[in-house]
Amino acid sequence: MSQRRVSHSQSRPSASRQVIEDDEEDLSFTLPSSSQVQRGMDRLTSAEVDRKVAEVVQFILIKDQKKVPIKRADIIKNVIKENRNIYPEIMKKVNMTFEKVFGLKLVEIDVKNHAFILVNNLEQVTDRLASMNPAHPKTGLLFVILSVIFMKGGAVKEAVVWNTLKKLRVDPGERHEEFGDVKKLLTDEFVRQKYLEYARIPHTDPPEHEFRWGLRAESEVSKTRLLEFVAQLHEKEPQNWPKQYKEATTSDARSSQAS
Incomplete structure (x- = not known):
């Protein structure tokens, strides 16, 4: 049968x-x-x-x-x-x-x-990011990207990000010893984890893309502490960047109220 x-x-x-x-x-x-x-x-x-x-x-x-x-x-x-x-x-x-x-x-x-x-909580995460702990190299790289996006007004063309990384001797076109496939790390892994957003810029030909902060970064990272870190690198005060300073203090105040 x-x-x-x-x-x-x-x-x-x-x-x-x-x-x-x-x-x-x-x-x-x-x-x-x-x-x-x-x-x-x-x-x-x-x-x-x-x-x-x-x-x-x-x-x-x-x-x-x-x-x-x-x-x-x-x-x-x-x-x-x-x-x-x-x-x-x-x-x-x-x-x-x-x-x-x-x-x-x-x-x-x-x-x-x-x-x-x-x-x-914001303090713990920002301290970990700011420390650039060698045991967490991807966290340090993420902190650099978030800093660039924040200081540039919230959205950055991917070409700007790649040029910034090249200055740090991290080439997105080459496999990195610590990060592996850098482009995949930023446009896939960090995006899936909601640390970054990666989207095409409308009406661009050839197509161009930009990076923004993801929802997880908005929830975890203190913009005030990030700005303080950037200011230390430039040996200046956070108030030297009035637009970013206002956004950082306003954002962290909202996060504190929500907590």
Whole structure:
């Protein structure tokens, strides 16, 4: 008797189909009311809630290793599952755990798609960037790029970035001993991690691209401390750059209020 074989494409959903399904699942999710949350909490013991909180924390920590945003849909689908009616309470406890235990903060950087990243407090991250620790050469390179973008008004043509790196003996056309493929690092890895944005400049022929700060950089990096660092390099005061000084102080004041 012949048996009909199920093709591989039929048995497993395509990547694009999976993305659509994940998006549809998140669109179908609405935040439960306080009464729904309370009913859900009443059905679980405190130990069961704590266990679910720990599972979410572990899931986020693992996902964060790739430094890409973590979607709410993934948290619900892979961890919270049937306990989605107490999602707000779980995430409140998750946030408290990150802040008190790890010194981290879970920040929603994409409200439309409900995507989160983990960030350190501004002082810790900026100190790490400013130190240019040789153990973290990519962090030092990122700090240089962010500095150039900030001092140039928020957007810089990629040609300016490549010329700056060449002055530091880092050629985007050659494989670097520490950074590997430098162009891929900036236009792919740092972009996926939301430290940089890389976009085509409209109406340019041949096409030109520019770099901007990404959402993670905006959340993690203190512009005031960055400007102080640049000022030290030039042996000047931050106020010597009035436009950048005003932007830095305003930006950090907003971040402090949000915290």
